[in-house]
Amino acid sequence: MIHWALLAGLIAAYAWYLRGGGVPPGTGRVARYRRWMRRAPLAFGASAIAALALGGRLGTLTRLPPEFAALAAEARWLAGFGGVAFEAAVLGGLAGGALIGLLLARWRLGRGKRPFSAGNIERILPRNRGEFAWTAALGTAAGIVEELFFRLALPLFATLASGSAAIGFGLATVLFAGAHRYQGWAGMAFSGLAGALLATIYLATGELWFAMLVHVLLNLNGLVLRPAALRPRAD
Numbered sequence: 719m720i721h722w723a724l725l726a727g728l729i730a731a732y733a734w735y736l737r738g739g740g741v742p743p744g745t746g747r748v749a750r751y752r753r754w755m756r757r758a759p760l761a762f763g764a765s766a767i768a769a770l771a772l773g774g775r776l777g778t779l780t781r782l783p784p785e786f787a788a789l790a791a792e793a794r795w796l797a798g799f800g801g802v803a804f805e806a807a808v809l810g811g812l813a814g815g816a817l818i819g820l821l822l823a824r825w826r827l828g829r830g831k832r833p834f835s836a837g838n839i840e841r842i843l844p845r846n847r848g849e850f851a852w853t854a855a856l857g858t859a860a861g862i863v864e865e866l867f868f869r870l871a872l873p874l875f876a877t878l879a880s881g882s883a884a885i886g887f888g889l890a891t892v893l894f895a896g897a898h899r900y901q902g903w904a905g906m907a908f909s910g911l912a913g914a915l916l917a918t919i920y921l922a923t924g925e926l927w928f929a930m931l932v933h934v935l936l937n938l939n940g941l942v943l944r945p946a947a948l949r950p951r952a953d
Contacts, residue, residue: 722879805923805925819939823948843945853941865929
């Protein structure tokens with residue numbers, strides 16, 4: 719029964735975030751950043767830690783829950799290899815993807831076209847130097863607290879409540895996509911795919927910190943590095 723109660727508490731925290739943690743129209747840009755930095759760590763980070771503590775599962779912060787073992791074996795099989803080699807391959811893929819994405823964006827700008835974006839993120843992109851610090855903080859915090867919530871606490875208690883890790887991660891991935899609804903349907907679809915990829919990385923490595931690192935790097939690339947490279951004279 720406690721597992722259902724903790725799952726309900728996590729979903730309530732998620733719903734509280736959706737009601738006011740996005741980027742409402744008519745709000746100043748820095749005010750939006752501040753609003754997110756106040757609400758998301760509470761909705762995702764604090765609620766996840768509280769649920770893990772109340773459920774007696776704080777140990778899963780540093781080790782993969784045994785309930786995920788079967789899915790982890792499948793993730794390692796899909797990856798083809800694990801350990802340091804897998805982590806190095808993931809980081810190399812991120813670096814290569816970031817470089818290719820930047821080159822494509824510059825090519826499109828040179829042809830008078832807008833850079834490709836998976837969803838509408840224009841409202842949160844930095845427009846001057848002062849906003850770059852905010853987006854860097856936002857991207858870092860999001861990578862940490864969202865992994866804690868969507869890759870550990872939420873799927874864990876959904877698994878314990880339903881008896882199925884597949885259901886747990888499926889629910890977490892759908893809700894992760896829904897948390898990005900302000901980006902439109904394309905952004906939600908991309909976020910869902912990214913969430914599934916991050917879940918696979920977490921399961922294949924068994925390391926939550928590595929999934930957090932990958933998430934942070936993805937965010938910093940999209941919210942800081944690429945905007946800075948494409949608009950180097952922003953002030």
